[in-house]
Amino acid sequence: MPTCSQPKCPIASTGVCLEGHTRGCPHLVADTAVRTEVAVEGDIVPPIPASTPEPFRFHSGEKLTAFEVSRILSAKPAAMILLAGAQKAGKTTFLARIGEMFRNGTVESYRFAGSKTLCAFERVTWLATIASGSGQPDTERTYRSEKDTFFHIQVQPIAESRQRADILITDLPGEIFPAVLSTKEVCDEQLAVARADHLVFFIDCGSVVDSAKRHSERDGACRFLSQMQKCRHRSDNLEVTVVFSRWDKIAASETRQEHEDYCGVIEDDITRRFSSGFRGLRFERISARPDPGMPQTDAEIQAIFGRWLNKIPSLPMTTASRTPKPARDFCAFGLP
Amino acid sequence: MSISYESGILLVGLPETGKTNFLVGLDVILDDQVDPNGLVHSEHADDRAYLEPLRAQWLRGEKLDHTSRMASPPPHHLLVRHPATGTEAAFHIPDLAGESFDSQFVTRAFPNDFGFRIAAARGLIVFLHCCHEADHALFEHPHFIDAEAAAKAASPASAKVPDWSIELASKQVKVVDLLQFVAELRAAPLRVAVVISAWDLVENAPAGLLPKGPATFLSKQWPLLAQYLESNRDVYPFRTFGVSARGGGTSDEEIERLTKLVHARDRVILVDGDHRSNDLTRPVRWLLGLHEFPEL
Secondary structure (H helix, E strand, O other): OOEEOOOOOOHHHHOOOOOOOOOOOOOEEOOOOOOOOEOOOOOEOOOOOOOOOOOEEOOOOOOEOHHHHHHHHHHOOEEEEEEEEOOOOOHHHHHHHHHHHHHOOOOOOEEEEEOOOHHHHHHHHHHHEHHHOOOOOOOOOOOHHHOOOEEEEEEEEOOOOOEEEEEEEEEOOOOOHHHHHHOHHHHHHOHHHHHOOEEEEEEEHHHHOOOOOHHHHHHHHHHHHHHHHHHOOOOOOOEEEEEEEOOHHHHOOOOHHHHHHHHHHHHHHHHHHHOOOOOEEEEEEOOOOOOOOOOOOHHHHHHHHHHHOOOOOOEEHHHOOOOOOOOOOHHHHOOO | OOOOOOOEEEEEEOOOOOHHHHHHHHHHHHHOOOOOOOOEEEEOOOOOOOHHHHHHHHHOOOOOOOOOOOOOOOOEEEEEEEOOOOEEEEEEEOOOOHHHHHHHHHHOEEOHHHHHHHHHOOEEEEEEEOOOOOOOOEOOOHHHOOHHHHHHOOOOOOOOOOOOOHHHOOHHHHHHHHHHHHHHHOOOOOEEEEEEEOHHHHHHOOOOOOOOOHHHHHHHHOHHHHHHHHHOOOOOOEEEEEEEOOOOOOOHHHHHHHHHOOOHHHHOEEEEOOEEEOOOHHHHHHHHOOOOOOOO
16 A cells, blocks of 8 residues: 655545545655566566655745645635735835744734744845844845745634634735736736735835825825725625835934825825725834834734734634635635 | 664754753663652663763763764663652654754655654654754844944845855744644644753853743743744643753863762753752653652
8 A cells, every 4th residue: 555755645544645646646655665576587586676765745834835825725714815015015024024023922912823934934034134144134025926825824812722823925026016906817817816815005105205106106005906896706805904114214204294194195095995895994004124213013013913813713723624615715716 | 673663752953952961861860860750770771882982971071972963873772660650661762963853944854764753752852952042133123233334234235145045044943843844743742841951051141131940931032932832732732841961061160060079960950840950851751741740
């Protein structure tokens, strides 16, 4: 009977492996028995040396593919979060900051319970570490090729230590953002657009303080939200948080009040146009990696994180499994 | 020769975290146990070729030879008895080099034999060194950074900054991911004893610099690991111990101090909550489920 290097693969008992193969699966362990065969003429064929036993292989630690996410969603409920905004609006830095807060133990209401993408979290923080030798904090941007890839984190509410909740987060590469705004087809292609439970849209305050850029920034936000309403089958089940990111750019500005007022105008405009179209609409002001002397906004980031968990039915630790007929994974989008 | 994996305690830890010192110190304590509730050797294993030279080094107070990854020693066979209950047990404790665990994290795989040992293990001892930084320091406190030097330093845009590679992952991420690997292989819960080694350094640190209790130390200094274990108690029932298996440093003065103690066992420090002794078998008893027996 074949065996598999993948943990919990049922092939030995059912004959069908975790991925549906009966034979030919790359994870199957080679038969190590030494065989001696006698040829027709009676010559003894030399024994085939036993092959090295296959090692047990595990998750890569990098961002999950749509297929891997689909498997998670088939197994248990999870919140899916889409981060969107123009290039350099701070999406990845925001995500990096969440990972850093769990690693330094400053998240107040939740405990880290696991992650399939610890390496990916480390990668996005690397340029903000002294060890990187970068000289000043920075964040590596998300490339176009990373579209439809996901960070994963599992947390446990400190107040509910019998529960765990899974979160899948994808950041829309800034390079794609203009195409998503201009073409519905491109927007439709983004898997998370249709499936997300929460959208965090980033308005870059670095652009808001620049009078030549601020109108485009506002226009981009409204057009993206409008595009989301068009591309989703239902938008009234989507929670939206609009984040004024890199808030330290406004806080440090000599004309701070003017920019704050403009943010107020954006807020009013978005509220007027979209509040009835989504399940919820909130606004936050954050600086995930503030300039020297500027205050941290970890509490605001944690508030956003907490809202992601409000609506998912977190399961007791011992019964975290799902129906064999998943309704919320990517099956509907043509994935296995 | 067939190897039974049925009774195994695995020592897991990154390089230089005190695994071999613990193993040798444990061997010494098993021969010279003064705690009536502690474990003792029921007999010595037939093959002590790996342990004897290390034990001699340990007794002389010398720094132990580094465990080679290329020539991993055979699992040490430990035959123990718990006089308080009459329980006898035999274990295989492989002393793998820390680099092996580093390699497992990098390659995202366990060698086949290690995987089977994990699946059948009775308990896991996870080693952390009290002086190791769990995470990379961030540019979070710019007022502590020399502004002039920072300005002179090349910016990421203009200079070649090394890309992140998996070898550069922080220590606590490596340990947590290894535990996640282990959890994938296990069908049943696995007891974990977290050993914070070189505990003498923590005890001698100035007041307020480091938490003085092992459990608090873990939660403050290794928060990701502590939270992972705490939220996965159903998978990993765990307990944290502060251990100094050699009892001090490796300077000439320290070696002289250690070797002048009348009993070699007195070098050993073990802290478990409010309990303080030199009984290195205590973490093993916890893994065996014998710890709950009342102290005599």
